[in-house]
Amino acid sequence: MATEAGRQVDADWWRGAVIYQVYPRSFQDTTGDGIGDIKGITARLPHIASLGVDAIWLSPFFTSPMADMGYDVSDYCNVDPMFGTLADFDEMMEEAHRHGLKVIIDQVISHTSDRHPWFIESRSSRTNPKADWYVWADPKPDGTVPNNWLSIFGGPGWEWDGVRRQYYMHNFLISQPDLNFHNPEVQDALLDTVRFWLDRGVDGFRLDTVNYYFHDKQLRNNPPMVYDAATAGLESDTNPYSMQNHLYDKSQPENIEFLKRLRALLDSYGGRATGGEGGDGPRSLTTPAIYTSGNDKLHMCYTFDLLGPAFSAAYIRRVMSTVHDIVTNGWVCWAFSNHDVVRHVTRFAKSAEERDRVAKLSITLLTVLRGSICLYQGEELGLAEAELAFEDLRDPYGIRFWPAFKGRDGCRTPMPWESGEPHAGFTAGSKTWLPVPQDHAARAVDTQEERDESVLHHYRRALAFRKGHPPLIDGDMTFLDTHGQDLLAFVREKGGEKLLFVFNLTREPQEFRLPERVADCLPVSMPDFPSVLEKGVVKLDALDVFCARV
Template sequence: MLMISQADIRSDWWRGAVIYQVYPRSFQDTTGDGIGDIKGITGRLGHIASLGVDAIWLSPFFTSPMADMGYDVSDYCNVDPMFGTLADFDEMMTEAHRLGLKVIIDQVISHTSDQHPWFIESRSSRTNPKADWFVWADPKPDGTAPTNWLSIFGGPGWEWDGVRKQYYMHNFLISQPDLNFHNPDVQDAMLDTVKFWLDRGVDGFRLDTVNYYFHDKQLRNNPPMVYDTDGAGMETDTNPYSMQNHLYDKTQPENIDFLKRFRALLDSYEGRASVGEVGDGPRSLNTLALYTTGNDKLHMCYTFDLLGPAFDAGYIRKVMQTVLDTVVNGWVCWAFSNHDVIRHVTRFIESPQEQDRVAKISATLIATLRGSICLYQGEELGLTEAELAFEDLRDPYGIRFWPAFKGRDGCRTPMVWESAKPHAGFTEGARTWLPVPKEHAARAVDAQEKLADSVLAHYRATIAFRKSHAALIDGDMTFLDTNQDLLAFVREKGGEKLLFVFNLTREPQNFTLPKRLGDVMPVNLPGFSSKLEGGIVKLDAIDVFCARV
């Protein structure tokens, strides 16, 4: 395997990078307790490197009570014993860099665990040194919460504390109190935790809920969400959180100055990067533009716009065109799957027979969009969402909203490595923290390694294709007019121009090449074989055409 020196990678390596997300609990267990660990990640880095990706993103592994699977941090500068030790992390970093992989870690800094020493001290009185480190507020005269703000995990966004005789704010679980970023000491403390990991050599940070850091100091109520009179745009979510227009509990203007402080710290180290998660409803793409434009805040952000059920040409063009129009000199990172959403193959397929075809074309599509991309562990195998029984659930969000919503455990089941082994090679222990579906085991890495036309082989070939064309890394993107069934665009950089035409429908489609394109030369695209006949592209169902213009 080719080893890449870190010195050979440009400082803006993140621009156009392919990032592979690892969910540590579910990647590889080496202790037999049925839970993945850092040594397991180290042992499987060879697989990740074989895909041709540029970096890995590790979901949280910090010390935590695990009420929200590590997104409730009680020590930002240590590894939870469940996952190993700091020495294990350092060994993993060394091996990743030896293989030419950058390492991005999850920073969950909008809130802590209620077991964090900061919160324990803060709630002890109204006069202690950390009394103002979290968002505390007096009740209304009738004893109710200070505002109408809601928690994403259900119920009010405030919890009463009998010691301080005040409410504290929590956007997520009651056990995840929100930090008060209006306090400069909180900002300083958080940046110190970032510096701790920078000094250990990490290459970047994924910022969880990056627009949730600040709240409205005046504690104004959110207004209701207003939808079109015909109901267009109204979410069918079972969570009343979507019924509010979240003007005051997140996405506050003060966040910009903090992001500038964060970026200045990263810029004091060489070649570091940041990617923010923006959840801001219909405003998400505008917030993304605000947070990445100007070269002084975040390097890139992603939104949930491509993490939903829509997989049609009109929708994808609308999202991409909005980005092209609003993100002036910023950068976006795209994903179809991650640890919080139903796996995209399940969202996009209409029948089990098209599972591989949809898995392959979605890989090709995301690899040709303008931006960096995140791949989620297991999508390179074409895995679908696991169907779990209520008694198997571990996700508090899923447990809270069952049965209307089944939660996030279905996309978090263990990675499958060896089809014939118990638990598909994830662990040698008797149990796994979540079940391993039989249909996943049949698609294990070792089974797909033997097949030239497997989804795994397609991902490797597609990533190699992307990396071999500069236009796909950071080139311009221009859409061509089509009917609403087809998605056609040109990617261009320097003297290279590549045309792509996607048919995401279940019917054959034709596309007449515009005369202004001049002569085109078809390019072999991994996994697809559409035809060009007399200036007309002949596309099968779920198909794509590529040509050099």
């Protein structure tokens, strides 16, 4: 029997964990239809485990019309035939556990597909048992929409239904109606779907759009966004959604009590975890702080703060310092890439020649930040964003805003496994749901396995370095003054071990004289970044990092 301390450690496995995101549609196809499946994930688990990660996060695989690539669910308790069966899922999870990997699934409960039985019943009349399960509202006297709320995917956040003669709310596609969380029956039904997967043994949930669950009952209009220092970088010339300050269509105070109900359910199973997607514009860190505080809501929150174009010492320090000040007793999960944003090698690298260097430095930085981290499939190969023609697009978001915004398909193309095989080994079929770029095939797993200096091998070394030093898992983080130099310097500390890091994210060599309190240190060479210290002065090449034991 495990000791109490052992059970506590296991319960906190998520704290400081490294989580590998799998986009099932693009990971590995075993049926030849050009679309990835669950059996393909099972077949490739050895690759994931070889990286040294702690868990996998699966993007949605539930039954769905796939209008939004599975984020429009029509059955929360089944696997879409495109991906396989529940038996396939159970086999995959058992194999993942055998490899020492936890399994986190994407729970999309702020909205459903318009083909979900709940919505079909809800829209049939104003008096049926599920009439109040979605957000319905009467039109204004002139027939226009109830308020000014917008859809992220373009246009009003309301759609007219001729049967009920009312509008229903949708934050995303018209075919993704929002559930009415003010109705306790809706909460109960959704918690039952969570219980279904807990009973199957999943280890946790990534909660999609976790701050979108509740809406303002009074349907008050959102005010315009006022751009200032706090909202710098949120401007968009592409999507008018960013022109509003979303005070009333999301992030409502009622969400707190539901998250407590959800946490209580997970706690009753033990050793399970939740991570919420908490992007909230100017409140991008305030919301995660609230949602992860008190040890009775979310275990951790996934922020968008490192998913933009900024890759500078000043920006990273500002974000991490803000986290230290705001998220005082909560926990944050960081990522540079995911299925919704341009791959970070494309965002950060200024030329194709420096992509490998940027890829290696990025993961090195990510692994030494305070928090848990998420990796997105393919980033361990240094994949850049794919350039796709309009006719190849499948993402409704990109199709809607083309050509100003090219959508999310460029980061969702199939994983390249064998460079010499058709479609880089992703499928034995004649076509793929999205094309495999030639430059991705050249970076396939088998090619990088053969080169010790590859990005793939660096990822393994960087993650091993993180695991080998407890301060990097959940230790304290203290910044050092760089006296105006464009450098990022901080100390991670826990249990008597103290590590100093100095990052140069610029394209010019720099020198940094160590402060007296850390001058008595022993350089530690990080994977692929030898540390150089001469008479108390750190010597840094362009895109470089120094590490020392203090």
